[in-house]
Amino acid sequence: MKELDxxxxxxxxxxxxxxxxxxxxxxxFLEDLFTFVGEVQPLLEExxxxxxxxxxxxxxxxxxxxKVTEATELATNEILDIIDxxxxxxxxxxxxxxEIENNCNVVDNFVDNFSxxxxxxxxxxxxxxxxxxxxxxxxxxxxxxxxxxTSFSTFKEMIESIRTxxxxxxxxxxxxxxxxxxxxxxxxxxxxxxxxxxxLLSKFNSNDVQTMVSQATETINVSKLHREVAFDxxxxxxLVGNSTKQDEIDRLFQQxxxxxxxxxxVETKEKNFGSEFETKESPIxxxxxxxxxxxxxxxxxxxxNK
Amino acid sequence: xxxLVVDDSPTMRRIVINAxxxxxxEDIVEAEDGQDALTKLQQNKIDFVITDWNMxxxxxxxxxxxxxxxxxxxxxxxxxxTTRGLKEDIIQALQAKVNNYIVKPFTPQVLxxxxxxxxxxxxx
Numbered sequence: 001m002k003e004l005d006x007x008x009x010x011x012x013x014x015x016x017x018x019x020x021x022x023x024x025x026x027x028x029f030l031e032d033l034f035t036f037v038g039e040v041q042p043l044l045e046e047x048x049x050x051x052x053x054x055x056x057x058x059x060x061x062x063x064x065x066x067k068v069t070e071a072t073e074l075a076t077n078e079i080l081d082i083i084d085x086x087x088x089x090x091x092x093x094x095x096x097x098x099e100i101e102n103n104c105n106v107v108d109n110f111v112d113n114f115s116x117x118x119x120x121x122x123x124x125x126x127x128x129x130x131x132x133x134x135x136x137x138x139x140x141x142x143x144x145x146x147x148x149x150t151s152f153s154t155f156k157e158m159i160e161s162i163r164t165x166x167x168x169x170x171x172x173x174x175x176x177x178x179x180x181x182x183x184x185x186x187x188x189x190x191x192x193x194x195x196x197x198x199x200l201l202s203k204f205n206s207n208d209v210q211t212m213v214s215q216a217t218e219t220i221n222v223s224k225l226h227r228e229v230a231f232d233x234x235x236x237x238x239l240v241g242n243s244t245k246q247d248e249i250d251r252l253f254q255q256x257x258x259x260x261x262x263x264x265x266v267e268t269k270e271k272n273f274g275s276e277f278e279t280k281e282s283p284i285x286x287x288x289x290x291x292x293x294x295x296x297x298x299x300x301x302x303x304x305n306k
Numbered sequence: 307x308x309x310l311v312v313d314d315s316p317t318m319r320r321i322v323i324n325a326x327x328x329x330x331x332e333d334i335v336e337a338e339d340g341q342d343a344l345t346k347l348q349q350n351k352i353d354f355v356i357t358d359w360n361m362x363x364x365x366x367x368x369x370x371x372x373x374x375x376x377x378x379x380x381x382x383x384x385x386x387x388t389t390r391g392l393k394e395d396i397i398q399a400l401q402a403k404v405n406n407y408i409v410k411p412f413t414p415q416v417l418x419x420x421x422x423x424x425x426x427x428x429x430x
Binding site for chain 2: 167170171172173174175176177178180181221222227228230232234235238290291292295296298302
């Protein structure tokens, strides 16, 4: 019985030893596993945040592209309306020119009548009193016909109007620059999203997860389209009520925004600027687009204070 | 009087140049960004600069700062024509010593008014 117990004890001891050997081999693996899980956790959080962040940008992209389409459509319609107007005015000009062309015989008639009268006078067929009466009639008639066929004021008006229309087209065409900036902004954002996701995926197998997590993508406001387009992400906003904004900027120039300038001066820590501005209440809110008249007012204030 | 029109958008350059020509200004040089503008400034005797803000390589703001820091060009009038209409932008432009500022889209009339205002102020 005792022999059996000792044998059993030895067998159990052997099993226990094997277990310790296994434990010794497994511990480094478990340590690696714990380290891996510890490293992967921030990565997973980063992926989660990145997806959330990128998804939150998508509606904004859609909105921006929608604004581009809207702006392009508005500008195109505006240009087409102006062109319709130009065609109408050209039709009027053409019809006036045609009238002039048809009435060219007015001059011919005048010359014919005048020369006939002169010939009759030369050959003494008419007396001087009658001659004067006749010549007055011929001139009066010519003057009346001439005034009928030419309305130069209409020509002048039409030309001036077409000039104004061309200016309006020029204004509408600026939408090309504004919308290209907006598209560049969208393109840039898509590139950024793509780059970040690519980086995340490429780093997924890397041991150096921690370094990746803290990496942030640098934002440069230049996007590569058919050419490099530098952009203002809110460019298309300038199309809405631009004239009002310009007026506000002009007003700002006149009134001065010294308080904001002073504040900005402190924030930017730029020396030798802004001290000449008086302290006044700023009529403009921070980070809000302002109009041309406000800008003018600001520059005017700056000039006066120099 | 020689004008330098700086904008990375060829369309905008053309629009500004067309407007200038309609005012009777024919002597015009164009540049596609701030760097190009500096080259053009070196090659020509420029009397007036009209510049965009957002441009690759060198922005209109940096161009303005470079011009104002140059002994040779510091007195050249600069008119900024841009889509940037935030107050902070305007202040930055003022700090860089831009002479005046127009928000796109603009009418040729506004452009003319600003050019005339700058020229008149410079004459005083």
